[in-house]
Amino acid sequence: MACEKKPVSSFTVRLGLALLAGCVLVAMISLAAMFRHDAVPLQTLSLLFSVGPVSSVMWGEERLGSHRFGRNRVPVLCDFSSSRSDVCELRGDVRVLPNATIVLHHPLARRQSWRMKPHGRKNDRHALARVTEVTVTVATASASPHHTSGAAAAAAPRCTANHTAPAVVFSVGGYAGNMFHDLTDVLVPLFITARRFGGDVHLLVGDAQPWWLDKFRPLLGGLSRHAVVDMSRGSSSGGVLCYPHVILGLEFHKEMSVDAARTAGGGEYSMADFTLLARRSYGLPRDKAIRVHGRGGGGVRPRLLLISRKSTRAFTNAGSIARAAASLGYEVVVGEPARHADLASFARVVNSCDVLVGVHGAGLANLVFLPAGAVVVQVVPLGGLDAMAADDFGAPARDAGLRYVHYGIAEAESTLATRYPRDHRVLRDPAAVRSEGWMALRAAYLVGQNVTIDVRRFSGALRRAMELLRQTHDHE
Template sequence: EESTSAKSIFNACHCEPISNYCEINGDVAVQGNSSTISMVSLRTGIPAGEISWTVKPYVRKENAAAMDLVKSWAVTSTEFLHCDLIQTVPAILFSLGGFSGNHFHDFSDLVIPLYITSRQFNGEVQFVVTDNRHWWISKFRGILAKLSRYNIVDIDRERKTHCYPSMIVGLKYHHELGIDQSKSQLSMKDFRQFLRRTYSLKRAKAIKIGDEARKMPRLLIITRRKSRSFTNIDKITRMASSLGYNVVTMEPNLSTSLGSVAETVNSCDVLMGIHGAGLTNMVFLPDNAIVIQIVPLGSIDELAKQDFEQPAMDMELRYLDYKIKAKESSLISKYKADHLIIKDPLSVHKQGWDAVRSVYLDKQNVKLDVKRFRPTLLKALQLLHQ
């Protein structure tokens, strides 16, 4: 936590529920080998050598599992700064540890907070990363290059001390997969336009049935192999096709090019999938497109709302959900209908999040009742007429 003495150092230190970040105005030196950020004691009024603040520059500070994967940085005072490399632009220091690699967290914890934090600099800022993941940089290179005109510094591997005129340590976070316009001049509309420019996406608006003669709306079904997969995808596809949809399926993974995912998603008018990271790709949908979230068994309605329903609305998308019945869950083949896991999911919630995740997210697949689900796809068609 922030100490009293630290308050005199920083022009703006923010200790928020999800993230800590600090805006340090004034010359600052960064040493990767000791994980320290140094400032001149004469200016701060704090004796040289004292650690005034420590920070883990990743947004989920309340989540111990995420924070275990994030390096701690110390902000210290020194009599004078020793600089091997003097940079002329500000820096943003952030961690690629935590839950990076999960597509939802890549956007919610990193890409959107980085967009919020860095956009003010209009590219004139250098990204300094700790806990680097080279594959992450490679995957998001297109976005990173649009936010900063400078090489990314992998600070943990640097032996030289880098000095900057100012620095932000950590990232600004508003809420899951979103931007709070009351806290920023930016919006999710701005972010989605930024993504369209970054990946040269052609469609700004979804199809309006009736305006485009005989054109079939495209339905993208996000599939998964392990947990939360559709076990009757062929039946679902046939039923959707019979309603007039041009059906596309996609199973993105770590090696899938983000540009190709963006292009595929942007070409579609409806995106559907079981609650999970793949739904994050709705960021690439055209405006007025429809997101259909299949909510599995487990009383996770609040999570479904927070992760995808509210963000979809903030993105100017239309949202529908479909809550499965016990007979559509693979759990019914493992447990009897009167088992607490089936009839009383809240009893599992009392055992904590790990139990909920293990039972309802990691070990559940879905066999959609296509007759019961059909009205949801008809409702989406109706919305595309409006």
């Protein structure tokens, strides 16, 4: 006998929805009550509810909602919510093996393992192809170092070096050698992550070429008073390094800068603090830009560095630009930062200057060595690149306590104007080109374009820079 189908009344539907809403409300009130007396910030709670490669929530020895719950007692705390970097903090008996494996022994932690690449471009497959993957294993009580079984020894191998300071494990990998990427993907995030330890932290570096470590050793030394451990070349002598606290991965805030409101422990610190560290690390003498008085500097000539590029986005008339700047009262220096050259030498040149002028590109990243109050003049090529340029260098310059002038070139100042007919989509519809993806944008506007500056038009930007130098000290 077939079952009789009865229509569901609208009252029944409304009643069901009301009951469902009531259940949700009760659950929310209960969860709020669980945390009402806990000193756990919302940022920490967002870390607990991890998303991404590790789907499980890792909260460790205390039940979620316990009044004794605290971040410092959580053995595993991961944040996979950022679009740029994954970060995991491990506390307890943490052992770093030379084969890119980290083992956390904790008697009450949930047994699990996962893999991650500790680099600041987690969704960039080209960058991650040069990043070594790290395996993390959380061992249970059966893996106590006092046990001698083969399984236990594999889970928690014996320590060959015990340290009381914490450690930060990260990869240089990616686009190493490009100054912008070195700072944006590695060094500024490392500063954000390690600054709170006041120098008492071990830096465990993977995928770093010797030249990279030499280039940035002063800055790394400014972040840690311990010798850098090169994990890719056996600086640990094949041993097992043991720490009470390990951070795997680097915290990322924004392009080449720091969000002071998000910094952890030891008070707020900013991009200005990073640039001060950079100047101190490389022994640079100038902390403030020149004091300009009167029209044209009042007898004092501000020093202007014109960044010269040779391969792409190059000034085709650098000499004309230099002469125009000199006529306005600047002492002009033309320089090109070499890819792997002595960074300390070029940093001294940058620090000696009060204005930095360059086409959008990695050379402008050297702004971190400028004295406070100096001016960055960014020349932005065609291609609708203004927003990207402002994010990459404009905002970091301001965050660092510098002044910023944004100069968008006219079509006639681009070599693309002679390369393509006037109605070509590269000139007429940059948005359509950008919609095809990063590689199309790069090919059309970043690799295939040089700049021939209209010096009369550009003189306005140079005068603005001079005026900003004057304003810098008028407000002191």
